[in-house]
Amino acid sequence: MKFDLIARDKSSGARAGLLQTAHGEIRTPIFMPVGTVGSVKGVYHRDLRDDIRAQIILGNTYHLYLRPGLDILYRAGGLHKFTSWDGPILTDSGGFQVFSLTQIRKITPEGCTFQSHIDGSRHTFTPENNVDTQRTIGADIMMALDECCPGNADHRYAEKSLQLTQGWLERFDRRFRETEPLYGYEQTYFPIVQGCVYDDLRIRAAEHAVALGRDGYAIGGLAVGEPTEEMYRIIELLHPVLPADKPRYLMGVGTPANILEAIDRGVDMFDCVMPTRNGRNGMLFTWQGIINIRNRKWADDFSPIDPDGSSFVDSLYSKAYLRHLFIAGEMLAAEIASEHNLAFYLDLVRQAREHILAGDYHSWKEVMVKRLETRL
DSSP states (O other): OEEEEEEEOTTSSOEEEEEEETTEEEEESEEEOBOTTSSOTTOOHHHHHHTSOOSOEEEEHHHHHHTTOHHHHHHHTSHHHHHTOOSOEEEEOSHHHHHHOGGGEEEOSSOEEEEOTTTOOEEEEOHHHHHHHHHHHTOSEEEOOOOOOOTTOOHHHHHHHHHHHHHHHHHHHHHHHHOOOSSSSOOEEEOEEOOTTOHHHHHHHHHHHHTTOOSOEEEOSOSSSSOHHHHHHHHHHHTTTSOTTSOEEETTBOOHHHHHHHHHTTOOEEEOSHHHHHHHTTEEEOSSOEEETTSGGGTTOOSBSOTTOOSHHHHHSBHHHHHHHHHTTOHHHHHHHHHHHHHHHHHHHHHHHHHHHHTOHHHHHHHHHHHHTOBO
C-alpha cells in the first residue's frame, strides 16, 4: 500500500491524499460505506460504484466469521469474489462488536471469548487467529484486534485496557509478519490508537503504534459516550504524533459536521452506519440541512428530495413520494433514503477534497458545519 500527500490546507490540518491498494486507488479524505456482513444494507453494488461512487467499503470480522463463516469465504476466494465487489475493502477486527456484547463475553490477556448473538455458541478471538481470520476474508486493509474502552471509563480502567490492547497489538503484528496473503494480492493492517479521553494514554498508545512502522493508523474509542468536544481535542492531540505521511482513520464517526471537523484536524478516512441506519428511519442529510421525512410538512412537497444532490434518487423522487413510502411501510423507502444519504456523504468528502486542493478548506468548513446541522 502506498499513500501520497497531494495537498494541505494552510489554515488547518486538512489534507488531500492518494491511497494505492491492490484493488484500486482511494482519493482522501474518504468516507467508507459500512458493509457489515458483506453488503451495504439496501444498496446494490452497481449503485455503490456508479451512483454513490464509493471507493472503498467495510466488512466486519465478527459478523463474517459467524456468518457465512470462514470456510465459505475461503472456498469463494475471499470477500471480494464472494460479494462481487472489486474495489478496496477494509475490515474491522470485530473488537468493537465483542466489546458491545457486555453480558456474553469475557476478556483476558489471551484474547476475548464470546457467545454468538446468532445461536449462543462460544468462540474466542486471539490476536493470532484474528490475523488468520482477516487473511481468509481477504481485506486490503485489516484492523488490529483491540479492546474498545468505554468513553466514560476512569483512568485506571482505561490504562489497564490500553495495556491489554498494546499486548494484543504486538502479538497481532508478529502474526501478521509471519503469515502471507491467501489470494495473491497484498494486504496491510492499521494499529488502533486507544486510551479513552486521557492525554497521557493516547500519546503512549500512539507512540507505541507508530513504533511498529505500519502503513496507516486508526483512532479508535471515540464517539463511544464522550462529549464531542473531547473527541475533537483528542484528534488534535494526536495530530503531531501520528506520521504526516501515513493515512489516519477515525473509526465509527460520524455526522457530516463531525467529519468536516475531523478533516480540519488532519483525519483522512471515516466510516459510520449513520447514513444507512438513520436513512432507514427517515432522516435525510441534505445540502440544506437535516430532514425528518416522516414529518407531516413534507406530505405535499413535490420538490426533489435534494435539488443539489448527485444521486439519481435525488431528482427522480419527490419528498412527498418518499414520505408516502415511509408512512406506508414500503421497503423502497429505506432503499431510497440509504442511497441518498450515502451519496451525500461521498459528495461531502469529495467537496472537502476540492476545497483542500483550492486552499480554502477551513473557511468553507466553517460555513458548511452550521448549514448541515440545521433542522429543516
